[in-house]
Amino acid sequence: MSIRLGGVCEPGSTRVNKTGGWRTFRPVYDYDKCIKCKLCELLCPDMSVLEWENGYFQFDYDFCKGCGICANECPKNAISMVLEEK
């Protein structure tokens, strides 16, 4: 990759910049509680909630920054925020 004048780039170019490493807390689903209401998908500011074939959702941890909005808004408390530990 070489830098274009002024850093002009095509749409989608930030895919290479994986921001998942910024996360302190990781959202985790409890599928027994999930009612597939889609609020988490709707409210995620980073488009990191991906729809699954079975109608449930999963997180894209490459880009989820762990903001916790999904967990806060979930009407069934089906998302818990778990500390990232190595």
Added chain:
Amino acid sequence: MAVIRDLNKDKMDVVEGSYAVAHSVKVCKPNVISAYPITPQTHIVEDLSQFMADGEIPNCEYINVESEFSALSALVGSSAVGARCYSATTSQGLELMHEILFNVSGMRLPIVMTIANRAVSAPINIWNDQQDSISQRDTGWIQLYAEDLQEASDMTAQAFKIAEDKDVMLPAMACMDGFILSHVYEPMVLLEQDLVDEYLPTYAPEYTLDTKNPLTFGAFADPEIYTEFRYLQQKAMDNALPKIEEAANDFHKVFGRYYGGLVDEYETEDAEIILMAMGSVVGTIKDTIDGLRAKGVKVGLLKVRSFRPFPVEAIHNAIKNAKVVVAIDKNISLGLNEGALFTETKASLYNTNIDMPVIGRMIGHGGRDIPVSTIEKIVDEAANVMKSGISVESQYADLKEELL
């Protein structure tokens, strides 16, 4: 090549400096002009507004904005879609643009602005010095300084040509001293439309914002690549050095007028004392030199047209045979007690084999008049440096001790 003027009276008009610049902008066919009034720049955008009202600038949008911050921000978007963009400002207005100045340069948008140089507040002062633009020297804008109305007018077209060059693509400030140039009337030749069309190619950037072909401008750069962006901006500045010379030479070919490229020299060939300066004070210095030369004083002038990029090589070539150099500044870096031209000239000589005393004298701040006597006093001090070395490296040359 010495200064070449066109003194054909049939072609000359007597106009105000602001009008001359506004006319130059008009014939450069801008697509977007943003305007916010501030003294002493206001006449420029007023005249442009009149041209717009009279239908004299086709295919152009004139945007009234609510601040200078918005004036430049509006041009960021306009320039990105491929428009030739212009605005004018000064002093506090330019300082309010500070943040956007960096954005424009980093996004490599070749916007041209006229700066009608004025002192900065506080205390509020609307008169001329060059503190406003000098304070923006690290923002990545090309800075050119004009000596008189004809040069300020002609420099506007040159600024577009340099800024929009594909090897440069940097914004440019064409600086003219507020009031001294912006409000004075002089006989001069207004730029002819057919010659400007010949001189200045249509602006055709490589990338433009376009809904049919979406691109991201001004994207994020993390530590992995930010350094390379800054390096490329500096490289563009390096590229601008020969382009500024080229723009002046091409201008001479088309219009027959010439004021120097990066620098211009006056009576420097055998000069023991060389004064360096930028802007309208150059005229006063030339007059002073004429008087002193008649008395046998070997004094010359190095006029610096381009402050950014800083023309190190051209300056060295001009001063290398002098015995003492004086940099004259209409600005001060508070805390260092030096003007920028002095600091940078002095710094550029370190690590070279050019060895001579360089002193700095600051004059004309906040519009203080610069009579020939002030310049003569500075030349006297320079003569003393030749005899007995430097006593005071940098100071105000026109300080009123009685007020302190």
